[in-house]
Amino acid sequence: VSTQSTGSASHQRTEHHPRLFLLSQTNELRALHTILRARETQRPDFVFYADRLIRLLIEEALNFLPFSPQTVITPTGVLFQGTSFVSSICGVSIVRAGEAMERSLRVVCKSVRIGKILIQREHETATPQLYYFKLPEDIASRYVLLLDPVVGTGGSALQALEVLRGHGVEESKIIFITILTTPEGLKEIAKSFPKITILTSAVDQRLDEKNNIVPGIGEFGDRYWGTTKPVN
Numbered sequence: 001v002s003t004q005s006t007g008s009a010s011h012q013r014t015e016h017h018p019r020l021f022l023l024s025q026t027n028e029l030r031a032l033h034t035i036l037r038a039r040e041t042q043r044p045d046f047v048f049y050a051d052r053l054i055r056l057l058i059e060e061a062l063n064f065l066p067f068s069p070q071t072v073i074t075p076t077g078v079l080f081q082g083t084s085f086v087s088s089i090c091g092v093s094i095v096r097a098g099e100a101m102e103r104s105l106r107v108v109c110k111s112v113r114i115g116k117i118l119i120q121r122e123h124e125t126a127t128p129q130l131y132y133f134k135l136p137e138d139i140a141s142r143y144v145l146l147l148d149p150v151v152g153t154g155g156s157a158l159q160a161l162e163v164l165r166g167h168g169v170e171e172s173k174i175i176f177i178t179i180l181t182t183p184e185g186l187k188e189i190a191k192s193f194p195k196i197t198i199l200t201s202a203v204d205q206r207l208d209e210k211n212n213i214v215p216g217i218g219e220f221g222d223r224y225w226g227t228t229k230p231v232n
Contacts, residue, residue: 009060016186018194023201037217043226054104057177061199064175087143090136094148094160097221101147117163119156128155133163140168146176149220152213154185161193171195
């Protein structure tokens with residue numbers, strides 16, 4: 001018999017998506033967000049604290065996987081009633097910002113397979129376009145941890161989710177892990193993918209007229225990979 005946790009360090013928020021879970025808003029989490037959101041934070045600190053936050057999200061995401069009871073014998077000869085994972089998983093990152101989350105996934109999940117989906121916005125229309133994907137051949141039989149640190153309009157996430165659905169991944173087996181989301185993006189995802197699980201550490205206020213997240217975190221990929229000019 002397998003059981004599925006509802007997440008021990010998160011709580012459900014259904015006003016924007018029926019299966020949205022938000023990390024518990026602890027002082028530690030707020031401190032991490034303060035560092036990451038500050039415009040003067042330099043890249044070494046941004047990477048270090050982003051990795052810490054991503055690790056928290058990855059660990060919590062595993063609580064949404066199915067488990068089965070397992071009994072083991074401890075070194076003292078006593079039985080311990082525990083649990084064990086009962087399903088295979090893989091990660092899929094939305095290139096390139098999502099690749100920043102791969103290291104934490106590999107630290108937590110030994111020898112995990114990771115696929116990639118490249119989506120870029122057209123300059124004239126600002127609509128997301130699918131350019132490339134490479135996924136594990138047996139992805140339809142796995143739980144998928146979809147990785148993208150920021151969800152603004154939700155367009156890139158929707159494209160990636162369509163790719164997964166097109167490869168036979170059940171909607172209920174997708175756990176979308178993201179640092180930062182918006183009400184607008186979550187509502188768009190809910191229209192087409194209400195059964196996926198979304199785990200985030202923050203739901204920001206809104207998008208502005210240029211689709212920038214308010215208050216936001218800036219261009220996550222540029223800040224993480226060092227391809228933006230530092231703020232003086």
